[in-house]
Amino acid sequence: MRKEIRINRLISVKEHVEHLQIEKWLIDVGDILEFDLFEDVPYSTKKELFLSKKHSISLVMKNKIDRAERLYIQRSDLMLYERFISDSIRSVANNTHISITKKAAVIYHEASVVVDELFDNPEALENVPKSKKVVNNFISTIFSDSRAIESLMKIASYDYYTQTHSINVCVYSLSLGSFLKLEEKVLEELGTAALLHDLGKSLVDHAITNKNGRLTTAEFELMKLHPSYGYEIALKLGIEDKRILDGIRHHHEKLDGSGYPDGIRGKKITLFARIIGVCDVFDALSTKRSYKDRLGSCAALHLMKDTMQQHLDMTFVDAFIRMQQHKEPA
Ligand SMILES: [Fe+2]
Known part of the structure; x- marks a missing residue:
C-alpha cells in the first residue's frame, strides 16, 4: 500500500x-x-x-x-x-459528517504519499493522473467547505521539506486561485503546475536539496537548474498544456528579469508562474526549517510586500493578504 x-x-x-x-x-x-x-x-x-x-x-x-x-x-x-x-x-x-480539520488532514496525508512517490520516480507516467487526483481532492474540499482553506493552511505551515513544500504551494495556489474566482478547469491546471513545480529537484544532488543551511554559490548554480529539469520531466510525462509547462519552468523568474532560468521579465512571466512564484516564497518564509524559525503568515506577506516589489507580482501578494483577512478580492 x-x-x-x-x-x-x-x-x-x-x-x-x-x-x-x-x-x-x-x-x-x-x-x-x-x-x-x-x-x-x-x-x-x-x-x-x-x-x-x-x-x-x-x-x-x-x-x-x-x-x-x-x-x-x-x-x-x-x-x-x-x-x-x-x-x-x-x-x-x-x-x-466528518470534521473539516480531519478531512483536510487525511487529504494532505494522501497527497504527501503521492508526492513522495513522485519524487522517488519522477518520470513514471502514472504521475500525471495521480497528481490530477490530488489536485481535484484539494479543489473539491476547498469548494465543499469555506473553512477548508484555513485547515489546510494550518497543516501547511509546519515542517519544510521539498515534498511538503510542493503540496503547500499547491494548496496556497488553489486557495488563492479560488479566492480570485478562477474557473475550476483553470484551477485544475494551476494546481497541477504547482504540485509539480519543484519536481526538477529530484534530478539535483540530494546533498544540495536536503542541505540544512545556505547553499554555496556553486551549489546554488546547480540548484538553479531545477525549473528546466522540471519542465523536461513534465514534457516526458506527456504534459502539453503550455500554462502548466510555463508555470513549472518560470516559477523562479522575477519581474525585473533577474530570475532564472530564462531571465524573462514582466508580463512575459505567465499567470501560473506568477501565482506559484508568490506562493513559493510565502511557503519558504512561513514554514519552519532546521536553520531558521518560521515567520507568521502576516509577517511573511508584509515582508514580501516591503522588499520584493521588483520580483513578485504584488497583485497576488495583496490578494493573499486580503484572503488571510477574510476580505473579498479587490
Ligand atoms: Fe523551485
Whole structure:
C-alpha cells in the first residue's frame, strides 16, 4: 500500500532512531489512540511522554496537539500507528459528517504519499493522473467547505521539506486561485503546475536539496537548474498544456528579469508562474526549517510586500493578504 511505502521510507532513513515523527494533524477530537505520544525535550534530542495511550482526545487536548511542534511514537508502536492511519482514511471516505480539520488532514496525508512517490520516480507516467487526483481532492474540499482553506493552511505551515513544500504551494495556489474566482478547469491546471513545480529537484544532488543551511554559490548554480529539469520531466510525462509547462519552468523568474532560468521579465512571466512564484516564497518564509524559525503568515506577506516589489507580482501578494483577512478580492 502507498502509505506503507512512505512509512518504510521513514524507517530506512532513520534506522537508528527510537522514536518516529507522526502526522499529528490526523488526530482528532474523539479519537482513542492505541499508542503513546512523545514530544521533544527542549534543547535536547531526547523525547518525553506527551500523552499516554487509551485517552479519548478532548478538544483541549486536540488544541494542545495542534500547538505542539512535533509529536512522535515509539518505533515499537509503528503497526498500531499504521492501523490508525488506515482507519482515519476509511472514516473520512465513509462519513460525510466528518470534521473539516480531519478531512483536510487525511487529504494532505494522501497527497504527501503521492508526492513522495513522485519524487522517488519522477518520470513514471502514472504521475500525471495521480497528481490530477490530488489536485481535484484539494479543489473539491476547498469548494465543499469555506473553512477548508484555513485547515489546510494550518497543516501547511509546519515542517519544510521539498515534498511538503510542493503540496503547500499547491494548496496556497488553489486557495488563492479560488479566492480570485478562477474557473475550476483553470484551477485544475494551476494546481497541477504547482504540485509539480519543484519536481526538477529530484534530478539535483540530494546533498544540495536536503542541505540544512545556505547553499554555496556553486551549489546554488546547480540548484538553479531545477525549473528546466522540471519542465523536461513534465514534457516526458506527456504534459502539453503550455500554462502548466510555463508555470513549472518560470516559477523562479522575477519581474525585473533577474530570475532564472530564462531571465524573462514582466508580463512575459505567465499567470501560473506568477501565482506559484508568490506562493513559493510565502511557503519558504512561513514554514519552519532546521536553520531558521518560521515567520507568521502576516509577517511573511508584509515582508514580501516591503522588499520584493521588483520580483513578485504584488497583485497576488495583496490578494493573499486580503484572503488571510477574510476580505473579498479587490
Ligand atoms: Fe523551485
